[in-house]
Amino acid sequence: MDKMQTDILIIGGGAAGMSAAMSVAENSNLRVLIVDDNPTLGGQIWRSEMGKIKSPEAKKLIEKIEQNEIEILNKAQVFAQNDEKSLLAETPNGAVQMHFEKLILANGARERFLPFPGWTLPNVFGAGGLQALVKSGLSVENKRIVVSGTGPLLLAVAEYLKSKGAIILLISEQTSRMKLLKFGLGLWRIPKKFFEAIKLQSKLQRTVYLTNSFVIKAEGKENLEAVNIVQNGKNRRVECDFLACGFHLVPNIELALMLGCEIMDGNVLVDKFQETTLENVFCVGEPTGIGGVELSLTEGKIAGLSAIDKKEKAKELFTQKEKLQRFANALNETFSLRDELQSLPNEETIVCRCEDVTFGKIKDFNSFREAKLQARCGMGSCQGKICGSATEFLFDWKNESVRPPIFPVKLENLVD
Amino acid sequence: MKKIKLQINNESVSIQEGSTVATAIFESDAKTFRKSVSGENRFPLCGMGICFECRVTIDGVKHQRSCQILVREGMKIETDG
Numbered sequence: 001m002d003k004m005q006t007d008i009l010i011i012g013g014g015a016a017g018m019s020a021a022m023s024v025a026e027n028s029n030l031r032v033l034i035v036d037d038n039p040t041l042g043g044q045i046w047r048s049e050m051g052k053i054k055s056p057e058a059k060k061l062i063e064k065i066e067q068n069e070i071e072i073l074n075k076a077q078v079f080a081q082n083d084e085k086s087l088l089a090e091t092p093n094g095a096v097q098m099h100f101e102k103l104i105l106a107n108g109a110r111e112r113f114l115p116f117p118g119w120t121l122p123n124v125f126g127a128g129g130l131q132a133l134v135k136s137g138l139s140v141e142n143k144r145i146v147v148s149g150t151g152p153l154l155l156a157v158a159e160y161l162k163s164k165g166a167i168i169l170l171i172s173e174q175t176s177r178m179k180l181l182k183f184g185l186g187l188w189r190i191p192k193k194f195f196e197a198i199k200l201q202s203k204l205q206r207t208v209y210l211t212n213s214f215v216i217k218a219e220g221k222e223n224l225e226a227v228n229i230v231q232n233g234k235n236r237r238v239e240c241d242f243l244a245c246g247f248h249l250v251p252n253i254e255l256a257l258m259l260g261c262e263i264m265d266g267n268v269l270v271d272k273f274q275e276t277t278l279e280n281v282f283c284v285g286e287p288t289g290i291g292g293v294e295l296s297l298t299e300g301k302i303a304g305l306s307a308i309d310k311k312e313k314a315k316e317l318f319t320q321k322e323k324l325q326r327f328a329n330a331l332n333e334t335f336s337l338r339d340e341l342q343s344l345p346n347e348e349t350i351v352c353r354c355e356d357v358t359f360g361k362i363k364d365f366n367s368f369r370e371a372k373l374q375a376r377c378g379m380g381s382c383q384g385k386i387c388g389s390a391t392e393f394l395f396d397w398k399n400e401s402v403r404p405p406i407f408p409v410k411l412e413n414l415v416d
Numbered sequence: 417m418k419k420i421k422l423q424i425n426n427e428s429v430s431i432q433e434g435s436t437v438a439t440a441i442f443e444s445d446a447k448t449f450r451k452s453v454s455g456e457n458r459f460p461l462c463g464m465g466i467c468f469e470c471r472v473t474i475d476g477v478k479h480q481r482s483c484q485i486l487v488r489e490g491m492k493i494e495t496d497g
Contacts, residue, residue, distance in 0.1 A: 037465060037484065038464075038465075038484065039484070039485075039486050044464060047464075050432065050434035050435065051434040051486075052434075075484075077465075110462060110464065110466045113461065113462075113467075120456055120458065122448065122457050122459035124459075125459075125463065126461055126462050126463060128462075128463065128464070129460065129461055129462045129464070130463065131463070132463030132464050132483070133436075133438060133442075133460060133463045133483065136434075136435055136436040136439050136463075136483070137432060137440075138438070138439045138442050139442075222447075222457065353458070353461070353467065353469060354453075354468060356452050356454040356456070380468070381468035381471065382466060382467050385467070386461070386462070386466070386467050410477075
């Protein structure tokens, strides 16, 4: 097995991870290694488009990372702990052992998906999911698309798909107009966010944006043909080619859980210096609470400085972080899920897509563990990453027991 | 931009360099990515390597996430239909 040695190991090459890496590199001579499962750096928010990063901010950061000779291991999925100071990752060339002095977790987030009748039909995608596929070459030209779910991502995705020639039939947002207005007014306090919102709005001017609205059913014989949307008790059927549907984000906490970091309210618990409840293990960005790219960048800087014991310098960033944190809290509150979404699945609706476990088969259980052991819910390849966050909302279950490997790996790499 | 040639269920497909295998499958005649345990056709959902719905066989290796892997010249891909 290949072995790598570094001072600061960073898991995740998105905004938070790259920011942490630069923070270490600019303030010390220590070795830094970034490990990421994607083919290129950038994470989800700065996902490259056919191998090219578009955001000027991201480009600048990646350039700096290259100039500072920060080591990067791409296409590598961390799946287990080797010992207290080393982790194991699977790469296309086999397993790698990575030894470190300090560890910074920057695993990012994924979309929350909620089950509704027809959501397993081909051409029903996540909202960010469809955007990611288009960025890797999928054509949406002249495709009729409904964008639905909740969160600021819906607007960004709709605008992106439109710029690629898609016909956005409508955007269906589950939160209320009232909550959105309140949040929108709050943006005045953060001019950069405000102008971003205005820019998005103007690009989507002729697009129908429904609030208080959600998809209750997707229909189609083989592939998606239409969706049923409800708004204020009224139903409408919309024929479409694609549905892009996501319900905001869920933090990727599996690695932190496996290592034994304490979790609070679904997020990795950290102190002001981004240190987890484990010594020398830090956590930044979405796993500490969904907060967006700017908060991720700031937390990355703080963690980098903390990891090299420059705590006084880290403290200078606390005010900035608090401000961004307040914005994140307001955003999460605005897009919190309405209870009606819990009653979307019927008896036959699949909840666990890996094992095809239906809502009817699990609804009477008391915990995710029971559903796992007795109905195989969450026992498939994704290891409950999709149905776990769905059942957390549907039944208030916690899926907080993980066992290595946290991602499926080839047997040879496990044995090795 | 350079085109990459690969095989999907024995069909020749030519696609832009930098595309993922998932994109190439969308461009092909394949009816599905995988069949679920109860026989449903499944396509990618998350697009970022989390959901495992886009699993296919690549060069004989099963259960590869097609949304995370870039196309290479001469790749042989098999879907479940």
